[in-house]
Amino acid sequence: MGYRYKSAFLRPLLLLLCGLGLLYGREVNIVEGLPYVDVDVNGENIRIERIQDTSHKLKNSYTKTSRPTPPFNIQPFEPIKGVQTVTELDVINFIKEKVSENEGMLIDGRMPKWYQNGTIPGALNIPFSMFAQHQENPYVDQIFTIFGAELDEDGWHFDDAQELLVFDNGPWCQQGVTLMKHLIALGYPKEKILYYRGGMQFWQILGLTTIKPKAQGAS
Amino acid sequence: MMRTLMIWIVAALLLAPSAFALTTKELAISINLAGKQRMLTQKMTKEALLVDAGIDTQKNLEKLKKSRALFDKTLNGLLHGDKSLRLKPCQDPKVKVQLKKVLKLWKAFDRDIGKVIAGKADKNTYKRLEKNNLTLLKEMHKAVTMYVSETKQKTSRRAQAINLSGKERMLTQRMAKDLLLISEGIDTKKNRADLKATAKEFEAILKGLQKGDAALGLVGTKLPGIKKQLQKGDTLWREIKPALAKAPKNPKLMAKTIAQLDTLLVVMNKAVKKYEKSIQREKQALQLSSLVNSFMKHKNSENHVVNLSGKQRMLTQKMTKLALLVSLNIDRAENKKRLQNAYTLYGKTLDGFAKGDKTLGLEATKDPKVTAYLGEVRAAWKPFAANVRKVIDSNGKDTKALAYVVKHNEALLQKSHHLVQLFKKSGGKKSFMEKARLNIVDIAGRQRMLTQKMTKEKLLILAKVASKQNSQKLKETVSQFDTALTMLIKGDPAHQLPKPANAKMIAQLKRVDTLWQKLKPIYLDEKPGKKALQAIVEGNPVLLSEMNKAVHISEIVADY
Numbered sequence: 001m002g003y004r005y006k007s008a009f010l011r012p013l014l015l016l017l018c019g020l021g022l023l024y025g026r027e028v029n030i031v032e033g034l035p036y037v038d039v040d041v042n043g044e045n046i047r048i049e050r051i052q053d054t055s056h057k058l059k060n061s062y063t064k065t066s067r068p069t070p071p072f073n074i075q076p077f078e079p080i081k082g083v084q085t086v087t088e089l090d091v092i093n094f095i096k097e098k099v100s101e102n103e104g105m106l107i108d109g110r111m112p113k114w115y116q117n118g119t120i121p122g123a124l125n126i127p128f129s130m131f132a133q134h135q136e137n138p139y140v141d142q143i144f145t146i147f148g149a150e151l152d153e154d155g156w157h158f159d160d161a162q163e164l165l166v167f168d169n170g171p172w173c174q175q176g177v178t179l180m181k182h183l184i185a186l187g188y189p190k191e192k193i194l195y196y197r198g199g200m201q202f203w204q205i206l207g208l209t210t211i212k213p214k215a216q217g218a219s
Numbered sequence: 220m221m222r223t224l225m226i227w228i229v230a231a232l233l234l235a236p237s238a239f240a241l242t243t244k245e246l247a248i249s250i251n252l253a254g255k256q257r258m259l260t261q262k263m264t265k266e267a268l269l270v271d272a273g274i275d276t277q278k279n280l281e282k283l284k285k286s287r288a289l290f291d292k293t294l295n296g297l298l299h300g301d302k303s304l305r306l307k308p309c310q311d312p313k314v315k316v317q318l319k320k321v322l323k324l325w326k327a328f329d330r331d332i333g334k335v336i337a338g339k340a341d342k343n344t345y346k347r348l349e350k351n352n353l354t355l356l357k358e359m360h361k362a363v364t365m366y367v368s369e370t371k372q373k374t375s376r377r378a379q380a381i382n383l384s385g386k387e388r389m390l391t392q393r394m395a396k397d398l399l400l401i402s403e404g405i406d407t408k409k410n411r412a413d414l415k416a417t418a419k420e421f422e423a424i425l426k427g428l429q430k431g432d433a434a435l436g437l438v439g440t441k442l443p444g445i446k447k448q449l450q451k452g453d454t455l456w457r458e459i460k461p462a463l464a465k466a467p468k469n470p471k472l473m474a475k476t477i478a479q480l481d482t483l484l485v486v487m488n489k490a491v492k493k494y495e496k497s498i499q500r501e502k503q504a505l506q507l508s509s510l511v512n513s514f515m516k517h518k519n520s521e522n523h524v525v526n527l528s529g530k531q532r533m534l535t536q537k538m539t540k541l542a543l544l545v546s547l548n549i550d551r552a553e554n555k556k557r558l559q560n561a562y563t564l565y566g567k568t569l570d571g572f573a574k575g576d577k578t579l580g581l582e583a584t585k586d587p588k589v590t591a592y593l594g595e596v597r598a599a600w601k602p603f604a605a606n607v608r609k610v611i612d613s614n615g616k617d618t619k620a621l622a623y624v625v626k627h628n629e630a631l632l633q634k635s636h637h638l639v640q641l642f643k644k645s646g647g648k649k650s651f652m653e654k655a656r657l658n659i660v661d662i663a664g665r666q667r668m669l670t671q672k673m674t675k676e677k678l679l680i681l682a683k684v685a686s687k688q689n690s691q692k693l694k695e696t697v698s699q700f701d702t703a704l705t706m707l708i709k710g711d712p713a714h715q716l717p718k719p720a721n722a723k724m725i726a727q728l729k730r731v732d733t734l735w736q737k738l739k740p741i742y743l744d745e746k747p748g749k750k751a752l753q754a755i756v757e758g759n760p761v762l763l764s765e766m767n768k769a770v771h772i773s774e775i776v777a778d779y
Contacts, residue, residue: 040442040497061720068710068717071651100444102496105503112515124507130514133647139510146503178650 028052028207030092037092039122040100041211046121048092051207062170062201072172075197079177082190085197086165088206094165094194095122104163105147109179110200118210120167120203125213128168128175131182140186149188158189165194170201248305251495252293253363254385256321257356258484259290260328261392264352265477267335268399271345274474280336287332294318294325297362317362324355349405352396356389379436381494383424387452387487390421394463395480402467418463425453428490442497448490455483518653521646522774523580525657527568528642529664529770531635533763534565536671538607539628543678546615549756555611562607569593569600572638586645589638596634603631625684628675632668639664651715658715659773662703666731667770669700670763673742677755690745697742704732707769727769734762 026035028050036049057063078085086094091106098104099122108115108123115125130139141151149161164183168176180193204210266283270276296306298318309315331348334340367382397414401407424435429449431439440446459479466476541558545551568579573593575583584590602623609620643657676693680686708728710718719725738758741751 038443040444045442064720067720068712070712071655099500100442101493102500102503112511124504125511126507127511127514127518129518129650129653130511132650139514142510143507146506174651 026052027054030208031089037096039095041095041122046209046211048095048121048209050209056207058204060204062204067172071174073174075171075174075177077197079195079197080180080184080190080193083180083184083193083195085195088196088198088203088208090194091120091165091167091196091203094163095120098163098165102162104165107164107166107179109166109168109176110173111175114169114200116212118212119200121209121211123167123213126179128179128182131179131186134182134185137186144186144188147188156187158187158192161188161192163192163194164188165196167196167199167203170199171197172201173199249297249307249309250363250366250381251385251491252304252306253297253359253366254382254491255388256290256293256297256359257363257386258389258392259286259293260352260356260359261389261396262286262484263290263328263332264348265392265396265399267332267340267345267348268396268403269477270335271340272399272403274470274477283332284336287329287336290325291329294322298322311365314362314365317358317365321355321358321362324351324358327351328355345403345405349400356393378498380428380438380440381491381498383435383437384428384487384491384494387421387424387428388484388491390417390424391480391484391487393417394421395477398463398466398473398476402473414463418460422456422460425449425456429453442493445490445493445497448486448493452483452486452490455479455486459483517646520580520582521642521653522656522660524572524584524642525639525660526664526770526774527579527581528572528635528639529661530667531565531568532632532639532665533668533671534561534568535628535632535635536668536675537561537763538565539624540671540675540678542607542610542615542621542624543675543682544756545610546618546621547678547682548615551614555614558607559611562604562611565600566604569597584642584645586641589641589645592638592641596631596638599627599631599634603627625679632672636665652717655715655717656773659707659717660770662714662716663707663766663770663773666700666703666707666766667763669696669703670759670766672696673700674755674759677742677747681752693742697739700735701739704728704735708732721772724769724772727765727772731762731765731769734758734765738762 029035030037030048030050036047038045038047040046094104095106099106106120106123108119108125109128110125111127112125115123119125126143130143131137144151144156144161147161147164150157150159166176166180168174168179176195176199180195183193184190200210263283263286266279266286269279270283292301293304293306295301296304297309298315300306300308309318328348328351331340331344331351334344335348363382363385367378394414394417397410397417400410401414423432424437426432427435427437427439429439429446431437440449459476462472462476462479466473538558538561541554541561544554545558567576568581570576571579571581572584573590575581584593606620606623606627609617610624613620615621639661643661649657673693673696676689676696679689680693706714706716707719710716719728738755741747741754741758744751747755
């Protein structure tokens with residue numbers, strides 16, 4: 001009887017301790033006290049966390065150190081004056097606060113095949129060259145409307161347009177900067193654009209969650 | 220199943236704007252506001268009853284005025300558009316007819332609401348309000364359903380969640396109205412039954428929204444924001460539910476319960492907005508995906524067209540080489556077949572550039588410069604094709620036709636090469652990497668032509684046709700192939716050619732190089748024996764095939 005009592009009491013306690021251990025006993029956190037962040041990605045709950053294996057090393061093309069210039073010039077910290085450069089923590093916060101609430105869009109400016117291979121949770125793909133043609137570009141009106149901008153006889157109005165956080169492969173990649181330059185040239189306000197310079201390379205070096213997007217069946 | 224669902228959603232997204240002449244965003248606003256009208260029918264009735272009961276008369280009169288003005292403004296906005304509500308006029312004739320039906324009912328209902336506000340309402344006014352609010356609600360609900368079903372959103376489970384969480388707003392007001400009718404002693408039995416049924420429906424939907432309900436078409440949410448909001452609603456509902464039966468007999472409890480139902484309305488409204496935002500992102504993703512696919516299809520077709528136009532250069536040389544092999548009676552039957560194929564393919568591809576060809580994956584060119592130049596290529600191709608035909612039909616014995624082919628093949632090659640350059644420039648401004656990609660496809664594609672050209676030149680030397688001249692040409696062709704292969708393997712910034720980093724591409728170029736290192740000395744050997752000649756005849760198609768594979772890889776890999 002005594003044993004049974006003990007067992008009935010200890011089992012839930014052990015389970016609770018295990019649960020707490022799982023939650024708080026993580027070695028690799030986003031920051032101390034923040035093991036993960038749950039975000040809504042197109043209706044799915046995705047957990048952004050870091051790889052827990054402390055011996056883990058990247059094996060993909062993001063391990064590469066040297067790429068020829070041009071085009072792989074190192075990007076300045078603030079490549080476009082007036083466009084704020086942000087860190088991984090800002091990106092996570094942006095996904096949580098803006099993307100989940102549909103008040104902001106995380107834009108992967110790389111080509112679709114790269115995006116399909118893995119991206120930051122919540123990112124939508126707009127290839128950097130999509131706006132290269134400024135005159136008579138068939139995509140501008142449709143994409144600006146999706147961004148929430150409104151067109152009338154006076155032109156585009158961006159009051160309700162969403163904030164965009166743009167990223168690409170990383171500090172050696174010009175694609176995100178090119179995309180932002182095109183957007184600004186087409187009238188998108190600089191103050192509604194953010195730039196994650198670290199891109200996919202830094203995101204993966206920190207072991208942060210990546211996903212293979214389902215909805216966008218790009219070629 | 221998912222695929223079918225996705226197809227439906229995409230179809231709905233694509234069809235919705237054309238069917239309604241409204242964008243998805245405008246349509247979403249119409250659905251939400253039409254849905255809100257259902258709630259307003261119940262809210263107005265409740266507020267009128269509160270005035271009749273003398274509960275917070277002044278406050279409820281103000282609320283009633285606002286609800287009445289909002290219903291009227293929204294109904295007009297749904298029919299004719301309203302800038303301040305961001306409503307565009309309804310374009311669908313069926314929905315329009317339904318909205319006009321609602322308008323007719325509203326006019327009668329509004330007259331009675333006007334009487335309540337003016338303090339001229341009597342027992343009959345309240346009786347009419349009690350009777351007509353449900354008809355108005357029913358017809359407004361029909362309009363909402365029509366908006367939703369026309370957009371095929373009913374196929375989306377999350378759209379059903381929006382619809383039902385929107386309905387919860389109305390149910391809160393319906394319960395409040397029922398409570399007031401019971402407390403006023405109006406149709407007590409009927410209204411008690413309605414209150415019970417409404418409470419049951421509210422609870423079932425709330426549970427379904429949280430945990431899923433197959434019968435209601437709800438899957439339950441995992442989204443943290445919505446979960447939290449529904450939890451708030453659930454907590455409040457647990458407080459309200461036990462009070463529903465007692466409230467009509469206790470004025471204090473009645474006031475508290477009605478206030479709580481109003482709070483529940485606000486809580487549920489927030490949940491609806493959260494659902495809307497969530498589904499809006501899904502729509503954005505699908506719309507963007509469709510646009511990106513269309514853009515990439517166009518971009519890939521640029522690479523493809525450069526590849527195919529590059530292949531035309533090779534075909535000019537291949538046809539000449541095969542015409543020589545046929546006339547030299549080397550593997551005549553097989554080479555005649557090959558010549559026929561090359562001849563057919565060149566003509567088909569040329570037509571495909573101008574008119575489009577599904578089997579070749581070609582769209583008709585829209586570039587006027589290319590269209591004009593295609594006329595020039597066709598003018599050169601027509602007599603060339605006629606002479607190739609004669610070579611085939613005469614088993615290579617028509618020497619005049621062969622001489623024409625030998626004499627004019629390089630002019631056709633030049634024209635085909637110029638066409639490649641025009642295609643490369645076509646299609647607007649290009650980024651560094653896009654230009655680089657086209658250069659790779661062009662230069663790797665040009666190698667295919669060179670494999671055929673050098674064999675043709677070797678055969679002309681062997682056939683003692685302008686031997687000295689062709690010997691010089693052969694050296695140049697070998698050197699061109701050699702240089703371009705090195706450029707492809709090591710990269711060449713001057714020609715905007717990046718060094719390949721893709722393992723598949725590196726391996727393929729290595730295969731080409733190994734083959735080339737074996738064939739190169741044989742091509743350069745001025746007096747090759749029969750064995751060497753055989754090695755060229757056998758090795759050349761393999762070199763061409765391996766080079767072709769390299770072009771294909773360069774066309775499709777993500778990481779060059």
